[in-house]
Amino acid sequence: EPEVTQTPSHQVTQMGQEVILRCVPISNHLYFYWYRQILGQKVEFLVSFYNNEISEKSEIFDDQFSVERPDGSNFTLKIRSTKLEDSAMYFCASSKTSGSADTQYFGPGTRLTVL
Amino acid sequence: SQQGEEDPQALSIQEGENATMNCSYKTSINNLQWYRQNSGRGLVHLILIRSNEREKHSGRLRVTLDTSKKSSSLLITASRAADTASYFCATVSNTGNQFYFGTGTSLTVIP
Numbered sequence: 001e002p003e004v005t006q007t008p009s010h011q012v013t014q015m016g017q018e019v020i021l022r023c024v025p026i027s028n029h030l031y032f033y034w035y036r037q038i039l040g041q042k043v044e045f046l047v048s049f050y051n052n053e054i055s056e057k058s059e060i061f062d063d064q065f066s067v068e069r070p071d072g073s074n075f076t077l078k079i080r081s082t083k084l085e086d087s088a089m090y091f092c093a094s095s096k097t098s099g100s101a102d103t104q105y106f107g108p109g110t111r112l113t114v115l
Numbered sequence: 116s117q118q119g120e121e122d123p124q125a126l127s128i129q130e131g132e133n134a135t136m137n138c139s140y141k142t143s144i145n146n147l148q149w150y151r152q153n154s155g156r157g158l159v160h161l162i163l164i165r166s167n168e169r170e171k172h173s174g175r176l177r178v179t180l181d182t183s184k185k186s187s188s189l190l191i192t193a194s195r196a197a198d199t200a201s202y203f204c205a206t207v208s209n210t211g212n213q214f215y216f217g218t219g220t221s222l223t224v225i226p
Contacts, residue, residue, distance in 0.1 A: 058213070
């Protein structure tokens with residue numbers, strides 16, 4: 001069964017450094033998402049992406065964050081200058097159609113630790 | 116906020132018993148979905164119920180939806196130790212692009 005994959009599974013970085021989290025969505029899906037989950041808290045929406053542009057973003061997704069689909073298979077989340085509070089699990093998700101009619105399939109997550 | 120809120124926050128049962136988790140939300144929805152998350156792992160989709168459906172089954176899972184009360188329930192029958200996980204309901208924004216997750220119910224099934 002097709003699945004969303006994410007790399008790396010764990011990323012440790014120093015505060016102020018840039019990180020890029022990578023995701024390979026399910027191949028025939030057209031909508032892509034990033035979520036984060038701070039330890040012990042709920043999963044929070046960051047951004048959705050469709051047709052090579054951001055379709056929706058939350059307040060969390062400020063200028064430090066950016067997303068890109070550099071080729072036909074990868075979907076990346078970049079954090080330009082990491083802060084301690086960026087430490088969290090980051091989940092990528094994809095769906096074939098918009099989430100109002102379809103489910104989102106989640107990857108296993110990347111645990112980001114900012115020191 | 117459109118976020119779903121689950122209750123109870125934690126539930127501990129014996130293997131073989133049924134587990135019921137509830138979810139309430141605030142605004143109108145197109146669908147509501149339930150996910151499971153094992154500790155430190157990703158979210159696994161369990162079931163989607165559309166706003167015009169009242170009940171849906173999938174194996175040992177039974178989901179109900181009451182749009183008049185803006186609530187949903189997830190029933191796991193004949194629970195197993197492997198069902199131990201956190202369970203979340205998710206509602207979708209009006210644009211269809213953003214999922215709102217609740218805080219989840221932490222289920223522990225004791226062998």
